[in-house]
Amino acid sequence: MRKKRTAYLLLLPLMGMTALALLACGSVLTQSLGVVPAFGLTEPTLDYYREALADPAFFSALGVSLRVALLSALAAAVLGTALCAALVRVGPGPMGLLIRLPILVPHAVTALFAILLLSQTGLLARWAWALGVISEPGEFPQLLFTPGYGGTILAYLWKEIPFVAYFTLALMAGVSCTLGEAAENLGASPLRAFLTVTLPLSLPAISQAFLIIFLFAFGGYELPLLLGATLPKALPVYAHLAYMHPDLRQRPAAMALYGLILLLSAAMATLYGLLTRHLLRRVEGGQ
Amino acid sequence: MEKIKMKQLTALCLILTMLLSLSACGGKDTPSNALDLSAASWEEIEEAARGTSVTFYGWGGDEDRNNWLASVAAPYMEERYDITLEVVGMNIDEILAKLAGEKEAGSAAGSIDMIWINGENFYSAKENGLLYGAFLDKLPNTGTYIDTEDPETLNDFCMPIEGYEAPYGRAQMVLYNDSAVTPETPASAQELLSYCQQYPGRVTYPALPDFTGSAFVRNIIYEICGWEQFQTMEADYDTVKEAIAPALDYLRSLNPYLWNQGRTFPDASTTVDAMFADGELVLGMSYSPYGVAVGIENGTYTDTTRTFLFENGTIGNTNYMSIAFNAPNPAGAMVVINAMISAELQLSQYEQLRNLPVVSPAKLSVEERAAFDAVDMGRGVLSQEELLTHRLPEMPAKLVPVIEEIWLNEVVGK
Numbered sequence: 006m007r008k009k010r011t012a013y014l015l016l017l018p019l020m021g022m023t024a025l026a027l028l029a030c031g032s033v034l035t036q037s038l039g040v041v042p043a044f045g046l047t048e049p050t051l052d053y054y055r056e057a058l059a060d061p062a063f064f065s066a067l068g069v070s071l072r073v074a075l076l077s078a079l080a081a082a083v084l085g086t087a088l089c090a091a092l093v094r095v096g097p098g099p100m101g102l103l104i105r106l107p108i109l110v111p112h113a114v115t116a117l118f119a120i121l122l123l124s125q126t127g128l129l130a131r132w133a134w135a136l137g138v139i140s141e142p143g144e145f146p147q148l149l150f151t152p153g154y155g156g157t158i159l160a161y162l163w164k165e166i167p168f169v170a171y172f173t174l175a176l177m178a179g180v181s182c183t184l185g186e187a188a189e190n191l192g193a194s195p196l197r198a199f200l201t202v203t204l205p206l207s208l209p210a211i212s213q214a215f216l217i218i219f220l221f222a223f224g225g226y227e228l229p230l231l232l233g234a235t236l237p238k239a240l241p242v243y244a245h246l247a248y249m250h251p252d253l254r255q256r257p258a259a260m261a262l263y264g265l266i267l268l269l270s271a272a273m274a275t276l277y278g279l280l281t282r283h284l285l286r287r288v289e290g291g292q
Numbered sequence: 293m294e295k296i297k298m299k300q301l302t303a304l305c306l307i308l309t310m311l312l313s314l315s316a317c318g319g320k321d322t323p324s325n326a327l328d329l330s331a332a333s334w335e336e337i338e339e340a341a342r343g344t345s346v347t348f349y350g351w352g353g354d355e356d357r358n359n360w361l362a363s364v365a366a367p368y369m370e371e372r373y374d375i376t377l378e379v380v381g382m383n384i385d386e387i388l389a390k391l392a393g394e395k396e397a398g399s400a401a402g403s404i405d406m407i408w409i410n411g412e413n414f415y416s417a418k419e420n421g422l423l424y425g426a427f428l429d430k431l432p433n434t435g436t437y438i439d440t441e442d443p444e445t446l447n448d449f450c451m452p453i454e455g456y457e458a459p460y461g462r463a464q465m466v467l468y469n470d471s472a473v474t475p476e477t478p479a480s481a482q483e484l485l486s487y488c489q490q491y492p493g494r495v496t497y498p499a500l501p502d503f504t505g506s507a508f509v510r511n512i513i514y515e516i517c518g519w520e521q522f523q524t525m526e527a528d529y530d531t532v533k534e535a536i537a538p539a540l541d542y543l544r545s546l547n548p549y550l551w552n553q554g555r556t557f558p559d560a561s562t563t564v565d566a567m568f569a570d571g572e573l574v575l576g577m578s579y580s581p582y583g584v585a586v587g588i589e590n591g592t593y594t595d596t597t598r599t600f601l602f603e604n605g606t607i608g609n610t611n612y613m614s615i616a617f618n619a620p621n622p623a624g625a626m627v628v629i630n631a632m633i634s635a636e637l638q639l640s641q642y643e644q645l646r647n648l649p650v651v652s653p654a655k656l657s658v659e660e661r662a663a664f665d666a667v668d669m670g671r672g673v674l675s676q677e678e679l680l681t682h683r684l685p686e687m688p689a690k691l692v693p694v695i696e697e698i699w700l701n702e703v704v705g706k
């Protein structure tokens with residue numbers, strides 16, 4: 006009993022923060038329904054959602070965010086798992102420290118790295134110029150600021166591949182040392198042991214990492230702002246621009262966009278949770 | 293039993309958090325100025341401001357201005373009026389969002405005293421009651437130095453000022469390039485088009501709603517459609533779109549020759565300046581008419597960089613200082629603003645920042661005028677006379693966001 010009370014006391018700050026976050030969400034949703042008494046808006050209405058959903062710009066922004074989130078999360082999950090398997094083989098050591106570096110670098114700084122390296126006047130372009138491969142900046146392939154958001158996805162990958170590896174490492178190392186080695190002792194090739202024993206048992210960690218990256222990239226603001234195209238904009242950039250509209254009575258329109266982002270994120274997290282639970286049950290059932 | 297306890301505990305936590313957050317919002321115990329400012333004399337206001345601090349929120353992207361505020365303006369206020377000036381760099385849209393948040397929360401004493409503001413933001417702030425009110429006539433220096441009949445003292449982007457803000461500095465759109473790289477100085481929209489065709493991929497402008505990018509597009513609209521019709525236009529999307537249709541055609545015809553084929557535009561004017569300095573672009577645009585001289589002096593630009601204008605003129609506007617509706621120290625803000633429009637600080641800005649002054653030359657004393665005339669504006673820039681004879685008025689503030697929206701829909705990538 007006493008132990009429990011201490012635990013609850015220790016959890017107080019977290020509960021407080023959660024309560025505040027919920028309050029903020031509530032305030033976003035209230036304003037998105039057109040209720041901002043400070044500006045004389047008091048009638049609740051769904052019009053702002055209707056307007057948002059009738060605007061093609063919303064769907065192209067949604068398309069950009071889904072595309073960036075899906076591609077970067079998928080590629081990061083696959084490549085990160087491969088990196089993790091390699092780390093388990095060679096043992097963490099200095100490499101284990103090295104992969105933590107990108108995780109620690111903030112996204113805005115990552116964007117700066119990308120611009121310094123990959124832009125048409127970046128380091129790579131300058132080397133290409135020095136070697137005589139190109140004669141002016143425009144000849145260097147455009148990697149950043151494209152409507153396909155390739156630069157944004159690359160920057161996410163640089164950060165998130167190590168994240169998946171780091172996130173999965175403890176679990177995979179444990180599985181590999183015990184059940185994986187047992188499988189190899191029983192005659193399975195290393196690849197077969199990995200694919201049929203270690204990988205399936207590491208799936209919970211990998212799939213959690215995938216969800217974290219996916220939702221982060223879906224709601225991410227800095228990278229698509231700094232490395233993306235003027236149009237189409239990523240959904241959070243689009244919503245923030247609406248929020249910054251000088252006409253303050255446009256505020257509910259922006260809040261409706263945030264409301265949609267909230268709802269979409271919650272829906273995707275739930276759907277994904279159901280899917281992975283189903284998948285994991287099958288893996289565990291087959292054990 | 294245990295379950296109930298836990299529920300109670302959770303409920304208690306929730307209530308506690310809410311109480312905490314409530315007291316954090318409303319419980320600021322700032323001593324409000326007991327003085328009734330509307331009735332007080334200027335001496336009483338100065339007295340009340342003594343020993344206080346004033347927060348000045350505004351765009352912080354100009355390092356030279358930040359330095360000037362810290363090294364000239366702040367010590368000046370400290371010495372003369374015993375006021376501590378705290379400058380906070382923040383984009384105007386964020387400042388308005390902050391004020392709007394404070395208004396929603398109903399907090400009587402806010403955190404912002406003075407704001408650097410103009411145009412559509414002034415319009416929106418005034419419309420939504422985010423400003424303190426009329427104070428311009430209270431300031432002694434308004435009568436001493438400011439031309440109160442000047443249209444730019446009366447209206448800000450066609451919005452009546454009614455004393456809600458005091459002029460801070462004047463700006464004017466200029467173009468610049470490097471004569472050693474490109475000998476041409478396009479003097480009209482048509483010449484700009486052939487210039488872009490000659491240097492494909494090496495001209496661009498900041499993506500709207502960037503302040504400079506937005507002004508550049510309005511200037512193009514003036515070039516193609518004239519400026520008079522916009523002074524009284526309704527801020528209706530379709531009306532504006534029809535009126536600026538030829539300018540939209542022109543901007544689209546520019547796209548294929550712009551950086552990145554006009555599919556993407558740099559996010560900010562500072563990015564354009566940096567790309568020009570880097571040699572990636574051959575032309576830039578600025579709202580600081582003397583920016584090139586400053587750039588040449590600090591080595592950002594080459595010695596052969598020079599400023600030029602469109603023959604038909606470029607948009608000029610004044611930027612202003614205003615006071616927040618919930619300013620904790622309005623008396624202090626008035627004292628600071630009064631000092632900012634004095635000949636002394638305007639001259640200092642003119643010297644150090646090459647900022648076009650807001651004081652009226654006709655009201656200056658002979659010595660003061662001589663001091664202004666003696667300032668060397670540096671290389672690569674135009675004379676004040678050249679600028680002022682090519683100065684066009686701004687559009688009504690309400691049109692600005694409409695044009696920005698139309699530009700996004702009709703120009704980018706088209």
